[in-house]
Amino acid sequence: MGFSISRRRQRQWIGFGVGILATVVAWVVLSVPSGEDFLSKGPLNTGHEDLSCESCHTPAKGTTMQQLTANVMFTFGMRKSKADFGTENVDNTKCLDCHDRPNDRHPLHRFEETRFSEARKEIGVTECESCHNEHNGVRITQTNIGYCQSCHSETSLSDDPLEISHAQLIKEEKWSTCLQCHDFHGNHIMHVAESMKDTIPLTVVREYFDGGETPYSDKKKYKPLTEEEYWEMKKKKKK
Numbered sequence: 693m694g695f696s697i698s699r700r701r702q703r704q705w706i707g708f709g710v711g712i713l714a715t716v717v718a719w720v721v722l723s724v725p726s727g728e729d730f731l732s733k734g735p736l737n738t739g740h741e742d743l744s745c746e747s748c749h750t751p752a753k754g755t756t757m758q759q760l761t762a763n764v765m766f767t768f769g770m771r772k773s774k775a776d777f778g779t780e781n782v783d784n785t786k787c788l789d790c791h792d793r794p795n796d797r798h799p800l801h802r803f804e805e806t807r808f809s810e811a812r813k814e815i816g817v818t819e820c821e822s823c824h825n826e827h828n829g830v831r832i833t834q835t836n837i838g839y840c841q842s843c844h845s846e847t848s849l850s851d852d853p854l855e856i857s858h859a860q861l862i863k864e865e866k867w868s869t870c871l872q873c874h875d876f877h878g879n880h881i882m883h884v885a886e887s888m889k890d891t892i893p894l895t896v897v898r899e900y901f902d903g904g905e906t907p908y909s910d911k912k913k914y915k916p917l918t919e920e921e922y923w924e925m926k927k928k929k930k931k
Contacts, residue, residue: 838867
């Protein structure tokens with residue numbers, strides 16, 4: 693009987709040791725830069741291919757024990773909010789650190805207005821990820837090209853340049869034509885078509901969504917920060 697218990701304990705200790713060894717090996721492999729591919733949910737989106745993981749997934753504040761303690765306190769109602777664990781949450785602030793544009797035609801904060809409540813329900817326009825969900829290897833993950841209908845169903849122009857008025861296009865529910873003339877954020881320096889025959893083919897717009905060359909213009913009013921510029925900006929903020 694004593695021999696049986698001894699063998700059982702021995703096997704338990706062996707299993708315990710193997711578990712610790714496997715955990716340490718996994719932690720080491722996934723912690724080194726070459727292990728980033730194992731952690732990634734998928735390929736980086738168009739324009740982000742050369743970014744390091746840490747550009748978006750910056751280390752969370754506090755030690756691992758502090759983060760765990762904070763989340764345990766949150767679970768038992770002793771803290772109002774969760775703490776980021778391991779890395780900080782990638783939210784709008786992270787996106788706008790590199791992509792903030794004072795000329796944005798559709799800035800996120802505008803969609804917080806009451807009049808856009810229905811649009812928020814339909815396409816979640818208060819989050820960058822609603823249209824640009826990362827790790828999908830494309831430029832835009834919003835597949836509904838006619839999303840302009842959520843806000844512009846009553847749009848009309850007093851001096852309409854098109855031979856078919858915007859009001860008529862809206863009446864016929866030709867919402868896919870919006871992006872055949874206009875880029876959503878309005879950051880491309882371009883001449884907008886004045887005739888439907890000169891608009892961008894819908895197939896080309898879809899190719900652009902999937903990561904193809906821009907059909908709007910190679911020139912932009914504001915360019916996103918490079919990774920070097922981003923870290924330099926972060927250093928200045930800390931001072």
